[in-house]
Amino acid sequence: MTIAEKVTLLDMLKEGRSYAAAARHFGVNESTVRYIKKDKANIRKTAAITFSRSAKRVVTARNKMIVRMEGALAIWIADCRKKNIALDTNTIRTKALSLYENFAAKEPQDDDGDHAEEDEDDVLDEPQAGTSTDSQPQKQRFSASKGWFAKFQKRFGLKSVSLHGEAASADTTAAETYANETFKNIITEDGYKPEQVFNMDETGLLWKKMPSRTFLFKEEAKAFGFKAFKDRVTLVMCGNAAGFLLKPGLIYKSKNPCALKNKNKNLLPVYWMHNPKAWITKMLTSNWFHQCFIPQVSKYLLEKGLPFKILLLMDNAGGHATDLSHEGIQVEFLPPNTTSLIQPMDQGVIRAFKALYTKNTLADLIACVDAAQDDEDETFNLKAYWRQYTIATCLQNIQKALKEMKPATVNASWKKLWPQIVYNDKGFTPAEIQHCSTEICAVGCDNWR
Known part of the structure; x- marks a missing residue:
């Protein structure tokens, strides 16, 4: 029975x-009715604070400030x-913390004395019953x-x-053969260090798209999408095995958009390129290689005190130039699929970067x-x-997303x-990346070719 039904039952008993x-009215045993009557205080208190009409669980007394925050948060989610x-877990949790801090700032004394049995995850700075505040550290x-x-x-x-x-599929056998034989032989024979081995790949970014998932209440039949x-x-993303991420290339449909009028494109956080369809082409790949990749890598290796000896791994996409060459750089193409x-x-x-980009975009919204x-x-x-x-x-x-990317994630x-060469310093774990990509990383997750 829902809380609303239990309240109706209690009202019937109150009327005589x-x-x-x-019991006959609700189709339950008489013993169930007596149990509900015995717990009427908690049931009516739950009915007074719950937001969901279909709630079934009776709650014990909780911290008033958290209860108020959750009620306000539920209204905000509905709005x-x-x-x-669309809302994701991180956005809702951030909003909850913000609401709680606002309530705490307005009524700091409101926590005193009104707690009986807290949820273990409602972390407060109140002492447990029967303990001394002097002997127990504050929560x-x-x-x-x-x-x-x-x-x-x-x-x-x-x-x-x-x-x-x-969903997607790939050639597992070819991947294992390349990793265990071809790539291993290249590294062993030529003696490349992690700082000298780079990988480049391009991806589409739908930079105004909403997330693919959201949260709603059970009363709502479905979530209507937004066009x-x-x-x-x-x-164009590129990084090395040591965890260094180069300034990405960006291909836009216009050479000089109005939002960047009179702006020095050399100072942008990306290497600016343009194409009417915003696609990667062989000419743009060559342009990125000579004007963006080589200058950055040269400076990086000079700072590290390493010789200009580079292995660049690329996939065999149609838009990638196959005639890239420069003294000291070996270009290798991965097997298809x-x-x-x-x-x-x-x-x-790419997945972690898009998750961070989406988080920042939603934060602005x-x-x-x-x-x-x-x-x-x-x-x-x-x-x-x-x-x-x-x-712009x-x-x-x-x-912002580039600054939040951790070298350990790239490594x-x-x-x-x-x-x-993968070290143990924690970046984004596979579970975190999967969580981000599932809930909020809907900004063009597939590679646009």
Whole structure:
């Protein structure tokens, strides 16, 4: 029985109906009715604070500030759904922490004395009953942990739904042969160091696209998608086995967009290129190789005190030039249909970068929503927001994502191709990358060729 049904049953008993009559009305045993009557205080208290009409679980007394925060958070999530704003776990947890801190700043004394049995993930700075504040160290304050979020989902009937998805396949045998034989022989014979071995790959970035998943309440039948703008750029990502990530190349459809008028493109966080369809071509690949890759790598190796001796790994995509050559640089092409298995940039680097880019993009969107609510402006329009989101804003979020990328993440992506050089320093774990890509990394996850 739901909390609402239990309250109705209690009201029937209060009106004088017998236990047997109430049991017949709801189709339950009389002993169940007596048990509900015995727990009426907790049931009515739960009904007073719960947001979900279909909630079934009776809760014990919890910290009032967390209860208020969760109620406000549920209303905020519902409001975002009305505006067709997709939400991910990290965004909701960040908002929860922000709401809690706002409540704590306004009513710091509100935590005193009102706790009985807390959820283990509702971390507070109150002492447990029967202990001394002098002998027990203070607990850390509420931190919106993953454990708290899991219980918040159950309490409010929140579920994650997918808007779309896709799958891929590859040649496993060819990938194993190349990694265990061909690549290993090249490294052994020529004596390349991790700092001298680079991998380049390009990927499409739908820089205005909404995430593919969102959270909604069980009362909602389904999540209606939003037809976002399909503006796309192509990013050329390149990094070495030591964890160094070069400044990426960016291919845009226009040479001089209005948003970058009178801007020095040499100061951009990307190497600027243009193509009417924003695709990689052999000419652009050659341009990137000579004007972007070689200068950066030369400076990097000079700083490391290493000779200009480089191995550049690329896939055999149609847009890649096959005549790239320069003294001191050996260009090797991976076997067909093996990029998803052994190409380092496809082993988490691009995925992690897109997850960080999406996180920063959504953070800007949520900030605009919150600003509109603070100003009591009810005219916020998601479509209008995306129209004002220019390529200049995109570059800012790209720069933020690049700064947040960890060298350990880039180094760990070489594990399948060159496991001997992967160190143990923790970057983004495979579970974190998979979590990000599943929930928020919908910004053109497949490689656009």
